[in-house]
Amino acid sequence: GQSLEQPSEVTAVEGAIVQINCTYQTSGFYGLSWYQQHDGGAPTFLSYNALDGLEETGRFSSFLSRSDSYGYLLLQELQMKDSASYFCAVRRDSNYQLIWGAGTKLIIKP
Amino acid sequence: EAGVTQFPSHSVIEKGQTVTLRCDPISGHDNLYWYRRVMGKEIKFLLHFVKESKQDESGMPNNRFLAERTGGTYSTLKVQPAELEDSGVYFCASSQGLANNEQFFGPGTRLTVL
Numbered sequence: 475g476q477s478l479e480q481p482s483e484v485t486a487v488e489g490a491i492v493q494i495n496c497t498y499q500t501s502g503f504y505g506l507s508w509y510q511q512h513d514g515g516a517p518t519f520l521s522y523n524a525l526d527g528l529e530e531t532g533r534f535s536s537f538l539s540r541s542d543s544y545g546y547l548l549l550q551e552l553q554m555k556d557s558a559s560y561f562c563a564v565r566r567d568s569n570y571q572l573i574w575g576a577g578t579k580l581i582i583k584p
Numbered sequence: 585e586a587g588v589t590q591f592p593s594h595s596v597i598e599k600g601q602t603v604t605l606r607c608d609p610i611s612g613h614d615n616l617y618w619y620r621r622v623m624g625k626e627i628k629f630l631l632h633f634v635k636e637s638k639q640d641e642s643g644m645p646n647n648r649f650l651a652e653r654t655g656g657t658y659s660t661l662k663v664q665p666a667e668l669e670d671s672g673v674y675f676c677a678s679s680q681g682l683a684n685n686e687q688f689f690g691p692g693t694r695l696t697v698l
Contacts, residue, residue, distance in 0.1 A: 478626070507685060516588070516689040517627070517675070524683075561627065565685050569640050570615055572687070574627040 478575035485581045496562035504565040588690035602664040609678030622672040
């Protein structure tokens with residue numbers, strides 16, 4: 475079967491750094507995406523890693539290790555507006571279908 | 585540029601009734617996807633259109649679900665007859681099919697089957 479594992483909830487302090495991990499087990503792998511979803515809202519795209527290594531976009535970075543079937547999302551200088559759910563999703567093949575994790579709820583405390 | 589829109593935002597129906605959800609993708613996006621999220625669980629892929637053709641419908645749960653995209657513009661997802669387990673949030677997304685696989689999501693339709 476296809477599965478992605480990520481923590482259900484992570485708590486951090488405003489201004490700190492937090493890492494959200496994702497491990498996957500899928501029948502194929504093209505790349506790993508991260509999406510953010512605020513309560514009741516539409517998921518919005520954050521990043522996509524097809525190759526091993528770290529991709530940085532502002533305060534957010536995403537890492538992939540294909541050999542370990544593992545990736546993470548790193549959020550720096552946390553702000554209260556970063557409180558949301560974060561989903562990792564795998565693109566398995568040349569189609570654009572995404573297989574999703576259950577999401578990690580990030581709680582930020584002042 | 586207008587984003588992906590979905591209608592209705594909420595729908596409450598009784599078991600056995602029919603509901604049709606609509607999605608208008610971003611203009612020019614050939615790829616259109618339907619997803620469903622049952623409360624607290626992962627977002628599950630339902631199907632993928634490229635223009636008016638069904639590229640992949642492997643996620644459709646059963647033949648009570650029918651998706652169409654006539655003319656390759658907006659799409660509809662019909663559930664007939666609805667069952668209790670169909671409750672959830674139905675998301676539509678569209679994309680240009682770029683290498684980074686960025687998909688743009690609509691706000692979702694929250695379906696409650698009583």
